[in-house]
Amino acid sequence: MKIKKFIRRLALLFLLVAGLWIVLNWTHIKSFPGIISAFYAKEFCSCYFVVGGDEEFCHNYARQWVPISSFALDKQAKAVTVTGLGRSTTVVHTSEQFGCAYRNP
Amino acid sequence: MREMLPLLLLLVVGLWSCSKPSPVRKDGETAWQQSFGKKQRDYWPTTDWRVADPVKAGFDQQKLKAFRDYTFQRTGDEKNRAGIRTDGVVVIHNGYLVFEEYARGYDKNRRHLVWSDTKSVLNAAIGVAVRQGKMNIADSAGRYVPQLNTDEKKAITVNDLLQMSSGLFWDEGYESSPLKSLVIAMLYTRGRNDMGRFAAEQPVIFKPGERFYYSSGTSNILSLALKNALGEKDYEQYFWKEIFEPLGMRNVTMERDGSGIFVASSYMYVTPRDFAKFGYLYLNDGQWEKKRILPEGWVKYTVTMAPAYYSTPMNDHLRKDNPGAHWWLNLGIPETGQAPPWPKAPRDTFAASGHWGQFLFVIPSLDLVVVRTGDDRDGSFDINTFLGLLVESLADRGGKP
Known part of the structure; x- marks a missing residue:
C-alpha cells in the first residue's frame, strides 16, 4: 500500500518536472x-x-x-x-x- | 566561528578571482607582416589560373603524393558517410596552380557549398564598404541595425560583431544540440524569415569585447547592417560588382533569407578555382591588378587576434579557434604556452573555415593558397596532418613552419 502511494507520488513529480521543462523550453519545442x-x-x-x-x-x-x-x-x-x-x-x-x-x- | 574565517576569506578571494579572468594581453597579436602584398606578380588569374608543374615549382613529387593519398583516401561508401570525404583540392603556389584534384562527382566547374567560409567573404564586403566610406568598424552597429539601437545594445560596434565578441547570446550547436541550437533555429525555423533581426534580438549576456564565442548570428547581423548601409538595390549586386567580378569569380551562388539578406553565415557556393582567387586577394594584401579592393590596413586588421579571446576562459574547443575578424588564425598564445591550432603549418597561416570540412588557407610565408572542400561527417579528416603533408612537400624550398 505504501509502495503504491510512493510510486504515484513519484509519477506525479515526474509529470510536474516534465511539464515544467516543456513550459520553459516551449519556444524551442514548438519549432523543433x-x-x-x-x-x-x-x-x-x-x-x-x-x-x-x-x-x-x-x-x-x-x-x-x-x-x-x-x-x-x-x-x-x-x-x-x-x-x-x-x-x-x-x-x-x-x-x-x-x-x-x-x-x- | 574564528576557525571559519580563513575559509570564508578563501571563498571570497576565490569568487572574486573567478568573476573576471584577467586578460593575458589587451591588444591582439597579428599574423600580418610588412612583406604582405609586396611581391610582384607576373600575371593576375582574373581570366583563369595558369598551371605550373609542381616539381619545377619546387615540390617534392613523393611527398606531394603522400599529401594526395592522405587527402583523397576513402574508407566508407556513400550510405554510411564515414571517413575522410574530400571533394576537391586546389593549391596555388607563387600565383600558379600546382595541384588540383576532385572526387565524388565534383569537377572544376561544379560549385561546392562552403558553409561558414562564407563569413570570410562577408569580411571582404564590409572591407569594401569601409573603403567607400559607407561603413565604419568603430561605429555602433545600432547605426545600421535598428534592433541594436537600444540603450542596452548600442555599445556593440561593427568591430565587436566582426570579432565575434558582441556579448549577444548565442548557441552554436548543429547536430549536438538541435533543440536549443540557435544556428538551426536561424537557418531552418524561427529565424529564417529574418536572420539578421533574429540574431540581433538575442539578449545581452556580456559586455562587448569581453568574451569571444563563435556566433553565426553575428555574420547575419552584419549582412543586415551592410544592406541597410548600402540600400537594398546596391546591396543585391554588391558582392558581385565589388568582389567577384573584379577577381573573375564567375561561378558563385549566394543564397538569401526571407527578408532578402544574404545568408552570410553559411550559404555561398563556389568552385575551388574561383575560391582560390578570393584567397589570393588576401595573400596580396587586398590588392588586385594594381587596384585596391580592400582598404589599406584591412587585411592586417582581419588577421589580428580578437582581443576578447585573451580574456575568455580557455577550453579545448576554444583553443582550436583563433579568431581574427571573420577569419581564423594560427597564432596560439605564446604568453601562456598555448599552441597554434595547426602546429604543422606556419604561424602566419590564416583561414576561412566551414562545417563538414570546408577550408581556404592563405600562407604568406610560403606564398600558398589552398582550397579544400569536402563532406566530412565524423571528424576523421585531420586538418593539421593535411597541412603538415603539404608544407613538408615544399620543405626543400625553405617551407619550414
Missing part, C-alpha cells in the same frame, strides 16, 4: 519538428539545383537521423517539398545567382 523537413528540403534543393548533384547523391547529402515521411521533386517548377514529423516545407530554386529559398518564408 519543423527542422526535419526544412533542412531536408533546403539542402536537397541547393544540392540538386545549385551544385548539380544527382538525386541519389543529394538524398545522401540531406538525410538526417530522423527519417522523412514524404518527398517530392518537381523538376519543372524547380521545387522540393518534404514532410517530416508532421510538418511540410517547400523550397524553390530561384536563380543561378541566388540559389534556393523557402517558398513560404
Whole structure:
C-alpha cells in the first residue's frame, strides 16, 4: 500500500518536472519538428539545383537521423517539398545567382 | 566561528578571482607582416589560373603524393558517410596552380557549398564598404541595425560583431544540440524569415569585447547592417560588382533569407578555382591588378587576434579557434604556452573555415593558397596532418613552419 502511494507520488513529480521543462523550453519545442523537413528540403534543393548533384547523391547529402515521411521533386517548377514529423516545407530554386529559398518564408 | 574565517576569506578571494579572468594581453597579436602584398606578380588569374608543374615549382613529387593519398583516401561508401570525404583540392603556389584534384562527382566547374567560409567573404564586403566610406568598424552597429539601437545594445560596434565578441547570446550547436541550437533555429525555423533581426534580438549576456564565442548570428547581423548601409538595390549586386567580378569569380551562388539578406553565415557556393582567387586577394594584401579592393590596413586588421579571446576562459574547443575578424588564425598564445591550432603549418597561416570540412588557407610565408572542400561527417579528416603533408612537400624550398 505504501509502495503504491510512493510510486504515484513519484509519477506525479515526474509529470510536474516534465511539464515544467516543456513550459520553459516551449519556444524551442514548438519549432523543433519543423527542422526535419526544412533542412531536408533546403539542402536537397541547393544540392540538386545549385551544385548539380544527382538525386541519389543529394538524398545522401540531406538525410538526417530522423527519417522523412514524404518527398517530392518537381523538376519543372524547380521545387522540393518534404514532410517530416508532421510538418511540410517547400523550397524553390530561384536563380543561378541566388540559389534556393523557402517558398513560404 | 574564528576557525571559519580563513575559509570564508578563501571563498571570497576565490569568487572574486573567478568573476573576471584577467586578460593575458589587451591588444591582439597579428599574423600580418610588412612583406604582405609586396611581391610582384607576373600575371593576375582574373581570366583563369595558369598551371605550373609542381616539381619545377619546387615540390617534392613523393611527398606531394603522400599529401594526395592522405587527402583523397576513402574508407566508407556513400550510405554510411564515414571517413575522410574530400571533394576537391586546389593549391596555388607563387600565383600558379600546382595541384588540383576532385572526387565524388565534383569537377572544376561544379560549385561546392562552403558553409561558414562564407563569413570570410562577408569580411571582404564590409572591407569594401569601409573603403567607400559607407561603413565604419568603430561605429555602433545600432547605426545600421535598428534592433541594436537600444540603450542596452548600442555599445556593440561593427568591430565587436566582426570579432565575434558582441556579448549577444548565442548557441552554436548543429547536430549536438538541435533543440536549443540557435544556428538551426536561424537557418531552418524561427529565424529564417529574418536572420539578421533574429540574431540581433538575442539578449545581452556580456559586455562587448569581453568574451569571444563563435556566433553565426553575428555574420547575419552584419549582412543586415551592410544592406541597410548600402540600400537594398546596391546591396543585391554588391558582392558581385565589388568582389567577384573584379577577381573573375564567375561561378558563385549566394543564397538569401526571407527578408532578402544574404545568408552570410553559411550559404555561398563556389568552385575551388574561383575560391582560390578570393584567397589570393588576401595573400596580396587586398590588392588586385594594381587596384585596391580592400582598404589599406584591412587585411592586417582581419588577421589580428580578437582581443576578447585573451580574456575568455580557455577550453579545448576554444583553443582550436583563433579568431581574427571573420577569419581564423594560427597564432596560439605564446604568453601562456598555448599552441597554434595547426602546429604543422606556419604561424602566419590564416583561414576561412566551414562545417563538414570546408577550408581556404592563405600562407604568406610560403606564398600558398589552398582550397579544400569536402563532406566530412565524423571528424576523421585531420586538418593539421593535411597541412603538415603539404608544407613538408615544399620543405626543400625553405617551407619550414
